[in-house]
Amino acid sequence: MRERGRTRRLLGLGARTGGALLRTRMGGQADWRALGEALFEGLSELKGPAMKLAQIMSQWDDLLPPDLAEELARLQRQAEPMPWEAIRRTLDDHYGELEAVFREVETRPFASASMGQVHRAVTHDGETLVLKVQYPGLGEVLEGDLAQVRRLMRLGRWFKVPQARLDALFEELAASLRGELDYHAEAEALARYRRRYADWPGLEIPEPLPDLSGERVLAMRYVPGTPLRELEGADDATRQGIARTLADWLTEELFTFGELHADPHAGNFAADDQGRLVIYDLGAVIPVPEARLAAMMRLLEATLDGDPMAMDEALLSLGGRQGQGAPLALYRDAAEAVSALFAPGEQDFGDVRVHRRLRELSPRVWAAMDRLQPPADTLLLSRTLNGHYWNLVRLGARLDMRSRTDPLLAWAGEQP
Incomplete structure (x- = not known):
């Protein structure tokens, strides 16, 4: 009985999320604050895989609607304790x-x-x-919760995310959750x-x-x-x-x-x-394979060089794009936004102009999702690095990222 109750609540949250997404696709306005509050209340009590997925989503500050991201972030600091x-x-x-x-x-x-x-x-x-x-009882409900999370993740197809990548994200999440037990x-x-x-x-x-x-x-x-x-x-x-x-x-x-x-x-x-x-x-x-790390550094180098063709080639080698790739203008604008943090000298991670540029790019990124995708085998790595980046933002870090990065770019250039 308790398992059926969990399933109904997860499906109810999924339906509410799907409705909000559908309204935005049809040109309407979704109440992201209300959705975020509902997700916080429901997932905070249910715990487990669905709550973990929401915590992961909350780290995508630069892509989610601000009201939704703010409410989901509460799951990282105010989750209701178990009796x-x-x-x-x-x-x-x-x-x-x-x-x-x-x-x-x-x-x-x-x-x-x-x-x-x-x-x-x-x-x-x-x-x-x-x-x-x-x-x-978490071990007992884990697989049932994961089955419902897989259903919820089908909503990703509305953002033109291919099924293969949704499957890869699910398998990554499942392996991570099983490991955390x-x-x-x-x-x-x-x-x-x-x-x-x-x-x-x-x-x-x-x-x-x-x-x-x-x-x-x-x-x-x-x-x-x-x-x-x-x-x-x-x-x-x-x-x-x-x-x-x-x-x-x-x-x-x-x-x-x-x-x-x-x-x-x-x-x-x-x-x-x-x-x-x-x-x-x-x-x-x-684990982070050396070859994968070198490929990601080559993408960073192309980004810092402001070379959209090299960025596209690097993404292709990573498995991060399909078809004709993203528009070159999107590559150029993304490179301009990211490069600000790698300018010579000490850069301020709290500079809101950088985040504003990234957020302004997010609708164009979503629009190119049928051609521009995170590589399936680096989803967790990319999400993790993004989360650590936002930790540096929270700290108001001032770091000379160029001097830190140059030796690593040289290392990547020496890899086969």
């Missing part, structure tokens, strides 16, 4: 008698997301830990990253505690910090330090280790009282 009684049952199943292991466990989570929530706990020795607890893999990733970045003074990664962790509970030492999404009011030195560390870390991940933290929403990052970047969640880490 303590349900979480307590999961903890009791794992630990047996909870009071025998912990002196105290806070009943109200200090973080809640699509697949689980986090509670502080104090051991009998007085040490503060955090317990990441998977939502009860594996807390053993996340504990291993935390340990690996702690070893990898042990000598980085500006980076802090919580220590996993295998003896207290299991299939549905991940225990870590508590690392306090101010969430990245709350740093807008922090002093400039703190924000710039965090931004530089984030940019350095992403470059190291991609070009040295060939992988990337693939869940960039702002709640996964914080600044501690020493100004270090804290990475809380490593439930999604993806």
Whole structure:
């Protein structure tokens, strides 16, 4: 009965979303704020894959209607927590008698997301830990939810997105969600990253505690910090330090280790009282093949050169366009908008003119969707990089991206 109720609610949200999209295609006006509020309320309670998909969509700030993007973004910071009684049952199943292991466990989570929530706990020795607890029954409803998400994603055909790419996006989402249920893999990733970045003074990664962790509970030492999404009011030195560390870390991940933290929403990052970047969640880490990275850098080089023909050729080699490609004028205008961040010297990621140019291009991008598509095998990578870009925007980062990029472009030119 509960599964049928979830299905009806997901289908109802899908119908409401489809109606809004249909009105816009017919030249009408959709109430994006009302739709966003409905999606927030429904998905916040349902949790799981559909909520995760909405969180992913919320990171496309430059493409979604502003009112809709703003409401979906609430899912990253205000998602309703699951009642303590349900979480307590999961903890009791794992630990047996909870009071025998912990002196105290806070009943109200200090973080809640699509697949689980986090509670502080104090051991009998007085040490503060955090317990990441998977939502009860999530494994059982996952496949059913994914089936409904696949139906919802058919709406993408209204934007001329080919079925093959919709299928690729679905498979990417499904693999990511299934992976996020594996807390053993996340504990291993935390340990690996702690070893990898042990000598980085500006980076802090919580220590996993295998003896207290299991299939549905991940225990870590508590690392306090101010969430990245709350740093807008922090002093400039703190924000710039965090931004530089984030940019350095992403470059190291991609070009040295060939992988990337693939869940960039702002709640996964914080600044501690020493100004270090804290990475809380490593439930999604993806490999980035060297050949794919080199191809993307060649596209960036063509973009910075303002060469629309080279951009088209690079997209073709990536599998990112079909037919005759996008209009050359769209390539030129996109290159002009993007290049502003790569001009010589320090550039301000908070410059609203850059975002305005990108947003003004979005209707033309959607209009060219039958010819210009994100490559099917880089959807998650592209989405992740976009999410990290917006984290830098939130920080008001000022970075010399040209000096950072030139050695990487030279590296790409040396690849076969």
